[in-house]
Amino acid sequence: MIPVHLERAVFGIYATHSLHFADRSGVFVHLADHGSATAAELSGALGVDGETLERLLLVLVSLQVLTRTEGRYALAEGTRPYLDSREPHYLLGFVDHLVGSTAQRFGQVHDYLSRGKAAVDAELPDPFATLYRDDDSVRRFLTAMWQLSFHVSHELARLADLGDVRRLVDVGGASGPFSVAALLAYPRLRSTVFDLPQVGPYLAERAEAYELGDRLTFAGGDFFRDPLPEGDCVAFGYILSDWDDDTCEGLLRKAYDACRPGGRVLVMERLFDPDRRGPLSTAVMNLSMHLETQGRHRTPEEYLGLLRRAGFADCAVRRSTADKHLLVGRRSPVTVGAR
Known part of the structure; x- marks a missing residue:
């Protein structure tokens, strides 16, 4: 088993890009407003491809950025101030850079x-x-x-x-x-x-x-x-x-x-x-x-x-x-x- 810290380092490029694409697609704002949603609900509301979106969501769940309960995705506790573009602590503009x-x-x-x-x-x-x-x-x-x-x-x-x-x-x-x-x-x-x-x-x-x-x-x-x-x-x-x-x-x-x-x-x-x-x-x-x-x-x-x-x-x-x-x-x- 690869040590967790090494695994996260190896796959860090996927983590950064998953955050970036989810943010650009409106995932985090939608979840902030609606609490939770299935991948199908999200893809329909945001007008994006469902399969691609769910693969991104699963990466973010594994990173503990999102939670997944009975097929519904939500922002993990404590993450909203950094993921919601309307919040003063919003961090993903830096990720865009x-x-x-x-x-x-x-x-x-x-x-x-x-x-x-x-x-x-x-x-x-x-x-x-x-x-x-x-x-x-x-x-x-x-x-x-x-x-x-x-x-x-x-x-x-x-x-x-x-x-x-x-x-x-x-x-x-x-x-x-x-x-x-x-x-x-x-x-x-x-x-x-x-x-x-x-x-x-x-x-x-x-x-x-x-x-x-x-x-x-x-x-x-x-x-x-x-x-x-x-x-x-x-x-x-x-x-x-x-x-x-x-x-x-x-x-x-x-x-x-x-x-x-x-x-x-x-x-x-x-x-x-x-x-x-x-x-x-x-x-x-x-x-x-x-x-x-x-x-x-x-x-x-x-x-x-x-x-x-x-x-x-x-x-x-x-x-x-x-x-x-x-x-x-x-x-x-x-x-x-x-x-």
Whole structure:
């Protein structure tokens, strides 16, 4: 008998795609609304082939995503918040990104093993040019980032303790998951998302949806070429894991310059355990960073080292109950000259 953990690893590709196709077909929303259904009822309601659907459903039952009782399928206990696209914890937009974008890059792993990332990437387009290649790609990527980030951003905003902050600068803030969560938690706060110009319309959609008015604004630019907007708090939400150490240190130095004396920087990231043996989500996304960006995931001490080298003091880790955590550094309240 194959060990269960090895069996799940071997068949993981089927698990991901079964989730993806069931979601796209409307299975999870239908079950959320109706409680349970037979495969025939589902195929009739959704207008899909019954045999193919039931084979997908049986995979999801074996994964304990669905239950099957007397031929009726239902969402397994505790899964609805992650499977129902109307729920804030909905996760399958990220699965859509994995299937539609990340999976296409897995052929590069063989080349990386054979020739190294630098040599292979020299022949490929810039990773963010690919992610942002057209409107559909931009929306898919931003939707995935929102769905991965918004629910945990509420907790991270509380951990950040922004009650004394008036101007947040959200660097690479995408469609604003952290900014929106922070603005909802702190009524006196204003936030500027600084990101590539094509992100602007998507941020405007979020500002309108959450009725934030001029409290949420957008500044278009390139954080490598342009200075960052000034604020008393500068945030990097899942940005530093896209880049190597030297690049990250340079970005943090720009944040130091943009941060008013006495202000702070926030770094939100998945963290490796100190021995780098897990957690699984960080290890998996660390490989994804290798495929899709020029970065990696780090241990808490590695991030604290980057913050200190950029000039920040009183650096600390504040862990959430989820898979993304907060690191904080402060700029001295008095300007003491060049670092």
